[in-house]
Amino acid sequence: MGAAAGFHLHFYQPPRENPWLGLPSREVSAWPFHDWNERITAECYRAMVAVELAGGDGAPELYEPLGRSSVDVGPTLQHWLDRYAPDVGDALTDQVTSAPGGAPDLVLAAPLVHAILPLARPEDQSRLVAWGIADYQHRYGVAPRGMWLPETAVDLATLAVLADQGIEFTVLMANQARRVRAPGGAWVPVDEASLDTSRAYRVTLDDGASITVVFGQPDLSRRVAFGGLIADGVHLADVMADAARASDGMVLVVADGETYGHHHHFGDLGMCWALRRLEREHGLATSLGTWLRGETPTWEVELAAVSAWSCAHGVERWRSDCGCVTGEQPGWSLDWRAPLREALDWLRATLGPRIDEALASRVRSPDAALADYGRVIAGTVLPAAFVVEHAVEPPDDAATEWVLELCEAYRNVLYSFTSCAWFFADPGEIETAIVLRYAAVAIDAVRRLLGEDVEAAFVERLAPVRSTNHGIAGEAIWRRAVDLVRTTDERVGAAAAAEFATCGLAARTSRGHYDLAVARDDDVLVVTTTHRPTTRRRTVEFRVRRTGPFDWRVTYGNGREGVFTTADFGEDVVARLAMSALGGEGSVDVDQALSQLAAQLLARPATPEDERALVALAGAARVVSPIGQAAVRRALLATLATRESKGWGEELVGLATVLDGGPVGG
Numbered sequence: 001m002g003a004a005a006g007f008h009l010h011f012y013q014p015p016r017e018n019p020w021l022g023l024p025s026r027e028v029s030a031w032p033f034h035d036w037n038e039r040i041t042a043e044c045y046r047a048m049v050a051v052e053l054a055g056g057d058g059a060p061e062l063y064e065p066l067g068r069s070s071v072d073v074g075p076t077l078q079h080w081l082d083r084y085a086p087d088v089g090d091a092l093t094d095q096v097t098s099a100p101g102g103a104p105d106l107v108l109a110a111p112l113v114h115a116i117l118p119l120a121r122p123e124d125q126s127r128l129v130a131w132g133i134a135d136y137q138h139r140y141g142v143a144p145r146g147m148w149l150p151e152t153a154v155d156l157a158t159l160a161v162l163a164d165q166g167i168e169f170t171v172l173m174a175n176q177a178r179r180v181r182a183p184g185g186a187w188v189p190v191d192e193a194s195l196d197t198s199r200a201y202r203v204t205l206d207d208g209a210s211i212t213v214v215f216g217q218p219d220l221s222r223r224v225a226f227g228g229l230i231a232d233g234v235h236l237a238d239v240m241a242d243a244a245r246a247s248d249g250m251v252l253v254v255a256d257g258e259t260y261g262h263h264h265h266f267g268d269l270g271m272c273w274a275l276r277r278l279e280r281e282h283g284l285a286t287s288l289g290t291w292l293r294g295e296t297p298t299w300e301v302e303l304a305a306v307s308a309w310s311c312a313h314g315v316e317r318w319r320s321d322c323g324c325v326t327g328e329q330p331g332w333s334l335d336w337r338a339p340l341r342e343a344l345d346w347l348r349a350t351l352g353p354r355i356d357e358a359l360a361s362r363v364r365s366p367d368a369a370l371a372d373y374g375r376v377i378a379g380t381v382l383p384a385a386f387v388v389e390h391a392v393e394p395p396d397d398a399a400t401e402w403v404l405e406l407c408e409a410y411r412n413v414l415y416s417f418t419s420c421a422w423f424f425a426d427p428g429e430i431e432t433a434i435v436l437r438y439a440a441v442a443i444d445a446v447r448r449l450l451g452e453d454v455e456a457a458f459v460e461r462l463a464p465v466r467s468t469n470h471g472i473a474g475e476a477i478w479r480r481a482v483d484l485v486r487t488t489d490e491r492v493g494a495a496a497a498a499e500f501a502t503c504g505l506a507a508r509t510s511r512g513h514y515d516l517a518v519a520r521d522d523d524v525l526v527v528t529t530t531h532r533p534t535t536r537r538r539t540v541e542f543r544v545r546r547t548g549p550f551d552w553r554v555t556y557g558n559g560r561e562g563v564f565t566t567a568d569f570g571e572d573v574v575a576r577l578a579m580s581a582l583g584g585e586g587s588v589d590v591d592q593a594l595s596q597l598a599a600q601l602l603a604r605p606a607t608p609e610d611e612r613a614l615v616a617l618a619g620a621a622r623v624v625s626p627i628g629q630a631a632v633r634r635a636l637l638a639t640l641a642t643r644e645s646k647g648w649g650e651e652l653v654g655l656a657t658v659l660d661g662g663p664v665g666g
């Protein structure tokens, strides 16, 4: 044993993208940021990679806490950081890989999807863990030693999956332990108050193997996350150091990483003051992984049959009305949780065998291929090369697309189990909408590939899912979640045609999951869309006509087959069209466009098209300058004062509410 004290930081955000496009959806409540990932990055993640502390001589000192802590970053957040905040992702990688012991001592892997593993089917548990390890291997070039479990949800079967894939330890909370046993001693019952969290424990698994468990110190963890303890880093360090010396063991404060800077403003500073003092004044080791290298657990722990850190009833929070909830209002019911879980379980049970069977015609082993698909998601192997590795015979383009479509359908089914969908009080909110969208992508893929349509049967199962907050249920919840964002290759192509016709050279050649190529043939635009994850390629001819200052009409098949209007394009496209319309072809200046539109809307009533352009520009993904904020505020107030139409009212009111300092979520 040896005294040590430090922090485990659990960083996580749910996947926030439109899963058809692979682009993050705008979240009004996060304004002036595009979405909550952007906002929390500014408040917390970017702050945590480089903290300025006063040095001993009064001069500022750069302090990097992540290389001295224990960290897990949910893969869905990590993927977002890679793409939209690469400075943060790179800084994290640099800090942990350059620290003594490297990433395996500092960073725990995590299952690829934030799913409650004890509620998942055995093969899904195994693949989620394998995909998480593949992601870690790709990022750090080494295998992980530890793995964080979503919501610390655990049972013996889950731990067996971890041990089977080479994981040495996990971190749990003290309320998950039931009995402990000293070497050669008898089992002694424990509870949260009596468990000695200063030592590492061994959990013996059914097959005789074992895995190490470390528990967060419950009292300090709670007071840091929900009390005011983080406000005084010096005091916190001294309390942690006293406890570590008294026990000659580990004092680990376990909390969401967002505690430091997002939930508690300046919490990042408090945590760094504490960490630096633990290191320098108290001379203590602070990294859990490093401390564990000197520990061979001799005590055993027996865990509750199934448990998690934010439910007092096992894992019922994610499948029943157990009473554990965040954000509940008087009169609300949680009886929607069970039918939501049952509907998604039914979808998994229905689509899984279809996917396996369809894969079996092309790959040697569907099970091996799906287990290995994590390397494709991680970016270690290109999709087409992956198919070559697993195919029965050298695949042609159609076979490659077939295999990748099926793997993607399965991936989307797994993403639909993201646990946030059950966490909050009402299923009409974004967290539940997100999982329904993943389900819809899988349903669309199976319809397209196998000609089998299970949508109606799935939606029927959602009937008992009721949102009290929005006064809707079942199919209406489904429509609200899915209809506005559901996308087809033709719709992506039409939007690309409009962007090409309006923005000229500033038109994008890729958009989320899609690569775009446009060629002009007289008044026809020939658009080829390539969906990169599946290699699916379509070429369609479009005609584009501008029908108003902010309105476009795109037809294909000589106008007989279909028509797309501006409402079909997606906000990122509308914003770019509006920038060109206001600033001249090729303009990508959001602030200038907003200022111009604001000036126009101060002088005349807004049309629904104006409002759509305004909302799209206001939500355009970018760093929002003070000029941009002022322009949005002027335009919104002018529009709300004069507006008569209903078109985008909800969005406008949402933005105005945030501007007024009203309620914000997240």
Ligand SMILES: [Zn+2]
Residues within 6 Å of the ligand: 310, 311, 312, 313, 314, 316, 317, 322, 323, 324
């Ligand atoms: Zn509960």
